[in-house]
Amino acid sequence: MxxxxxxxxxxxxxxxxGATYADIRIVNKVGQSLVxxxxxxxxxxxxxxxxxxxxxxADGAWGFASSSILSPGEIERVTALAMQIARASALTRxxxxxxxxxxAIVDTYETPVSIDPFSVPLEQKIAHLLQADEAMRRVKGVKxxxxxxxxLRIEKVFASSEGSFIRQTIVETGGGIECTAVGEDDVQKRxxxxxxxxxxxxxxxxxxxxxxxxxxxxxxxxxxxxxxxARQCPSTVTTLILGATQLALQVHESxxxxxxxxxxxxxxxxxxxxxxxxTEKLGSFRYGSEIVNITADATIxxxxxxxxxxxxxxxxxxxxxxxxxIFVGYLTDREHAARIGQxxxxxxxxxxxxxxxxxxxxxxxxEPGTWTFEDLIADTDDGIYMELNKSWSIDDKRLNFQFGxxxxxxxxxxxxxxxxxxxxxxxxxxxxxxxxDAICNQDHWHVWGTPNCGKGQPGQVAHxxxxxxxxxxxxxxxxxxx
Amino acid sequence: xxxxxxxxxxxRQVLSYSKADQTEVVLLAEDSGLTRFANSxxxxxxxxxxxxxxxxxxLGKKIGVSTTNDxxxxxxxxxxxxxxxxxxxxxxxxxxxxxxxxxxxxPSVTAFVEDTASATPEQRAKAVAVMCKKCIAAGVIxxxxxxxxxxxxxxxxxxxxxxxxxTTRADINTVVMADTGSGYAEAASLDFNSLDFEAMAExxxxxxxxxxxxxxxQPGDYTVILEEYAVADMLAFLGFLGFSAQAVHxxxxxxxxxxxxxxxxxxxxxxxxxxxxxxxxxxxxGVPKSRLTLIEKGIARAVxxxxxxxxxxxxxxxxxxxxxxxxxxxxxxxxxxxxxxxxKEEMLASTKKGIWVTRFNYTRPVxxxxxxxxxxxxxxxxxxxxxxLAKPIKNLRFTQSYLDALxxxxxxxNSARLVTGFLGSSCVPALKIGAFTFxxxxxx
Numbered sequence: 065m066x067x068x069x070x071x072x073x074x075x076x077x078x079x080x081x082g083a084t085y086a087d088i089r090i091v092n093k094v095g096q097s098l099v100x101x102x103x104x105x106x107x108x109x110x111x112x113x114x115x116x117x118x119x120x121x122a123d124g125a126w127g128f129a130s131s132s133i134l135s136p137g138e139i140e141r142v143t144a145l146a147m148q149i150a151r152a153s154a155l156t157r158x159x160x161x162x163x164x165x166x167x168a169i170v171d172t173y174e175t176p177v178s179i180d181p182f183s184v185p186l187e188q189k190i191a192h193l194l195q196a197d198e199a200m201r202r203v204k205g206v207k208x209x210x211x212x213x214x215x216l217r218i219e220k221v222f223a224s225s226e227g228s229f230i231r232q233t234i235v236e237t238g239g240g241i242e243c244t245a246v247g248e249d250d251v252q253k254r255x256x257x258x259x260x261x262x263x264x265x266x267x268x269x270x271x272x273x274x275x276x277x278x279x280x281x282x283x284x285x286x287x288x289x290x291x292x293x294a295r296q297c298p299s300t301v302t303t304l305i306l307g308a309t310q311l312a313l314q315v316h317e318s319x320x321x322x323x324x325x326x327x328x329x330x331x332x333x334x335x336x337x338x339x340x341x342x343t344e345k346l347g348s349f350r351y352g353s354e355i356v357n358i359t360a361d362a363t364i365x366x367x368x369x370x371x372x373x374x375x376x377x378x379x380x381x382x383x384x385x386x387x388x389x390i391f392v393g394y395l396t397d398r399e400h401a402a403r404i405g406q407x408x409x410x411x412x413x414x415x416x417x418x419x420x421x422x423x424x425x426x427x428x429x430x431e432p433g434t435w436t437f438e439d440l441i442a443d444t445d446d447g448i449y450m451e452l453n454k455s456w457s458i459d460d461k462r463l464n465f466q467f468g469x470x471x472x473x474x475x476x477x478x479x480x481x482x483x484x485x486x487x488x489x490x491x492x493x494x495x496x497x498x499x500x501d502a503i504c505n506q507d508h509w510h511v512w513g514t515p516n517c518g519k520g521q522p523g524q525v526a527h528x529x530x531x532x533x534x535x536x537x538x539x540x541x542x543x544x545x546x
Numbered sequence: 547x548x549x550x551x552x553x554x555x556x557x558r559q560v561l562s563y564s565k566a567d568q569t570e571v572v573l574l575a576e577d578s579g580l581t582r583f584a585n586s587x588x589x590x591x592x593x594x595x596x597x598x599x600x601x602x603x604x605l606g607k608k609i610g611v612s613t614t615n616d617x618x619x620x621x622x623x624x625x626x627x628x629x630x631x632x633x634x635x636x637x638x639x640x641x642x643x644x645x646x647x648x649x650x651x652x653p654s655v656t657a658f659v660e661d662t663a664s665a666t667p668e669q670r671a672k673a674v675a676v677m678c679k680k681c682i683a684a685g686v687i688x689x690x691x692x693x694x695x696x697x698x699x700x701x702x703x704x705x706x707x708x709x710x711x712x713t714t715r716a717d718i719n720t721v722v723m724a725d726t727g728s729g730y731a732e733a734a735s736l737d738f739n740s741l742d743f744e745a746m747a748e749x750x751x752x753x754x755x756x757x758x759x760x761x762x763x764q765p766g767d768y769t770v771i772l773e774e775y776a777v778a779d780m781l782a783f784l785g786f787l788g789f790s791a792q793a794v795h796x797x798x799x800x801x802x803x804x805x806x807x808x809x810x811x812x813x814x815x816x817x818x819x820x821x822x823x824x825x826x827x828x829x830x831x832g833v834p835k836s837r838l839t840l841i842e843k844g845i846a847r848a849v850x851x852x853x854x855x856x857x858x859x860x861x862x863x864x865x866x867x868x869x870x871x872x873x874x875x876x877x878x879x880x881x882x883x884x885x886x887x888x889x890k891e892e893m894l895a896s897t898k899k900g901i902w903v904t905r906f907n908y909t910r911p912v913x914x915x916x917x918x919x920x921x922x923x924x925x926x927x928x929x930x931x932x933x934x935l936a937k938p939i940k941n942l943r944f945t946q947s948y949l950d951a952l953x954x955x956x957x958x959x960n961s962a963r964l965v966t967g968f969l970g971s972s973c974v975p976a977l978k979i980g981a982f983t984f985x986x987x988x989x990x
Contacts, residue, residue, distance in 0.1 A: 099873050105637045107871030110612040110628045115596065127667075129593040132615040145593055145667075149579070152667035153588040156675050186635040194637075208796045210873065246797035251915045330584045333689035334721045336908065337924075340989075418594045455910040457943075459922040464943055464988035466920050468912050486913060488920075490943070490986055521691040522580055522592070544920070544945050544985050545912050 070139055071223035077143045078120045085121040087224040091417035096215040100193040103201060115417035118146045124160025125153035130418040163398040164407045168227030173372025175235040177268035181215035184269045189213050199281035200243040205289035208244040212262055228377040238264025238513060241277045245288040252291035254284035254470050258309050259453045264513035267366040287471060290483055297472055297487035299543035303444055304489055305536045307451030310469050312512040312530035318493040319358055320428040322462035323385055325394040335521050337460025341391060343404060351391040352497030355433055358386035360395055362426035367529035368513030375421035378410035397423050415524035422520050427511055429531030433503025437534055440502055442478040448542055449473045450487045466490040466544055488544040496537060504533035547696050548575050550710045557702035560601060563626040568604035568645045570703040572830055572869055578695035581670040586678040586688045602870045603629040608636040611871045643857035646831050648706035653819050653834055655827040662714035662738040665694040673743045680747040681722055686754050690720030694738055701832035709832040716741055717966060721925060722750040727938060729753025730905055730925035734966050753926040760938040763929060765984040769900035771893045777974040778965035779906045780948045785878045785969050787914045789840050791855040792875025798914055800949055801846045808952035810844040816878035823880045823964060824971045828865060835865040852876035879970030886958025893957045893978040895933040902928040902935060917948040943986035954980040
């Protein structure tokens with residue numbers, strides 16, 4: 065039985081049993097993961113996870129069921145279970161589920177790839193990682209080294225009772241290196257090119273070649289060791305310049321999550337919380353200074369949050385979130401967009417066949433400004449430059465945050481000064497973005513992949529992107545740790 | 547649900563397809579349902595049925611791992627072939643000694659409750675409806691998630707290891723929001739019928755109502771009373787950052803065996819056999835678990851091992867392996883903290899000035915070696931004055947070494963609560979701590 069027949073079976077059964085809406089997603093996810101640690105290839109893993117999930121609206125409420133067994137009989141069982149679950153949900157229903165306009169889209173989408181990451185021989189990948197690992201271990205004082213490559217191919221079929229049938233193949237490739245230096249009473253870590261283990265994109269193996277991990281390994285190892293004897297970041301209020309990767313994390317936590325409209329409506333209250341960006345603020349709330357422009361854009365080539373269609377079959381889009389400092393847009397799915405009289409922004413994403421689509425970030429970007437990085441430093445009399453995230457925490461309305469970075473430098477009289485360790489900074493989201501007075505230009509702008517965004521119960525991990533360039537913030541409290 | 551016979555047949559089938567020097571198969575099967583509510587109605591309601599087969603193949607000292615959830619004969623043959631191919635291309639790992647050999651006997655742990663396994667969507671919805679109704683009646687907004695699940699694990703290897711365990715799990719968490727306050731409750735059990743949804747709702751609703759109209763409090767050092775939810779977070783970070791042999795080996799652990807690392811009134815152990823937690827009698831290599839004292843009266847006594855870290859040091863695995871391949875090292879997933887002699891009311895009555903913390907939010911390590919962690923309070927934070935909850939306060943941010951905090955424990959609760967977290971589950975008492983450093987405040 066072909067995929068189309070299987071999806072039709074589920075949709076027909078749901079229709080016969082009284083569903084007012086139904087969709088089915090069949091997903092096959094294949095991954096390859098390599099980790100070299102301390103000169104030893106500690107892990108090579110191939111993984112495959114396939115299955116399907118059926119989502120229905122019945123009696124005005126949602127139901128979802130999923131299974132790893134893709135057979136006609138199991139599709140019938142799971143569809144019936146989804147209907148049973150929807151009717152159970154209706155026991156507490158206050159108003160029926162309403163979706164935005166129906167869509168009947170038949171299409172295919174494939175991630176453009178220069179080098180298929182699965183076609184690159186394992187030996188080549190291993191050699192690449194060992195080369196980076198060796199370069200880090202050559203530096204005296206480095207205790208632990210780790211380097212990794214991840215490759216992913218996700219084949220998805222989406223079919224809905226509204227007539228959509230969409231096939232997508234998403235390919236992702238990523239990699240990273242990190243090293244830890246251990247001193248008498250201190251441990252310091254450096255990573256490249258991003259924290260959270262790696263940088264990743266919707267692209268092929270070309271990203272591994274471009275990031276040149278072996279070429280940067282020696283430098284981060286030297287920095288990790290140097291951090292052991294570096295000065296502690298002072299506790300003060302000062303001018304802060306954030307590097308691009310740390311800004312990616314800043315955008316992620318203080319903008320990306322609070323603009324999820326389901327979070328605004330309380331859907332995540334029992335887990336990571338709600339949002340300060342309540343709906344009456346849309347269109348008028350000053351989120352940041354006039355130079356702050358933020359967009360949600362799922363169409364950027366090679367970015368990690370890029371796709372053809374979201375998991376409700378809505379086309380990928382670019383939408384403004386913050387324009388000239390004013391909050392103007394949310395991330396939306398079909399249900400929540402309808403609640404505020406809009407059409408879906410195409411941000412419903414599911415972490416595999418066994419999870420429902422929920423509102424997730426795509427690529428949430430701080431649009432580039434006008435400064436060169438060199439001019440920005442030269443223009444700063446006194447401050448601190450921080451780069452690459454080490455720790456991150458934010459309250460359950462996304463207001464009070466405290467972030468730490470792997471590395472920092474003092475800025476004195478327009479020049480980079482002493483190396484600083486254990487750098488942290490803290491603030492309140494709109495005050496912080498309101499203090500932004502300079503953003504670097506397109507030449508310094510890059511979309512960073514964040515492959516570890518968690519949300520939902522049961523938990524879902526999303527792969528998202530953030531385009532950022534270094535930016536400057538005034539009067540920021542730094543050096544929080546005693 | 548597969549059942550023991552089918553699960554073991556499947557693992558034997560996988561082993562029969564391998565010609566490698568050593569082969570291990572881990573089968574993880576789950577049948578679960580989760581009913582989630584927000585704004586006092588069910589907004590997400592899901593079910594999942596899955597079985598994953600994880601194969602580790604050893605050729606000499608070359609190791610390959612492959613996983614699949616295609617349990618057909620073709621799928622199982624393919625996953626063995628894939629793991630073998632990887633192993634062939636692998637480099638030798640000189641630190642690898644062997645997969646664990648068979649165990650004489652596995653401890654008997656009963657953790658399967660039929661009523662949990664057979665819980666229906668209607669039963670979950672009715673339980674949630676009880677909580678929603680209570681919230682609506684109180685004029686507050688209820689949210690939460692109720693899970694019922696059957697989890698099966700079968701581990702077998704070519705050296706003769708063959709283990710199977712099935713467990714049920716029912717857990718509920720709820721956040722209740724009043725106009726300017728919020729409350730929290732959670733509970734977990736093997737038995738769905740033992741969860742008291744009315745009481746859970748009552749705990750969270752009353753906290754939400756009590757925490758309305760919070761005032762701003764200046765950050766600083768305060769005596770704190772931490773409810774069990776917050777204490778569980780401390781144990782999770784101790785476990786994640788320091789209780790593993792690998793963390794010690796890599797120089798990133800605070801555990802110096804034989805030395806005082808926290809106060810002498812703190813004792814922590816791991817026990818996968820204790821049914822007052824969420825037990826699991828063996829690890830993901832099939833090595834039996836037993837009670838392992840990690841910290842005894844403040845002194846570091848032991849860390850956890852898997853076969854790989856044990857092999858490196860010529861020791862024996864303590865039964866704390868995670869699924870292969872695992873570069874993170876072994877971890878304790880069933881921690882317990884010894885209780886004390888005081889009720890929470892006694893802790894409160896003994897406190898002239900301090901802060902009552904219901905739970906922590908979004909905690910992350912700032913300095914892993916010192917277990918300095920930052921996070922905020924959440925869902926019920928109160929100023930204590932003269933032995934009473936004087937007023938609710940706006941949530942505070944802390945930046946605090948958990949080791950230092952556990953060196954200043956003044957009172958321990960006389961009962962333990964089972965709390966699930968990012969590192970399995972733990973059974974912990976509430977604590978009164980002499981000084982805790984708050985470094986910031988938020989606006990609600």
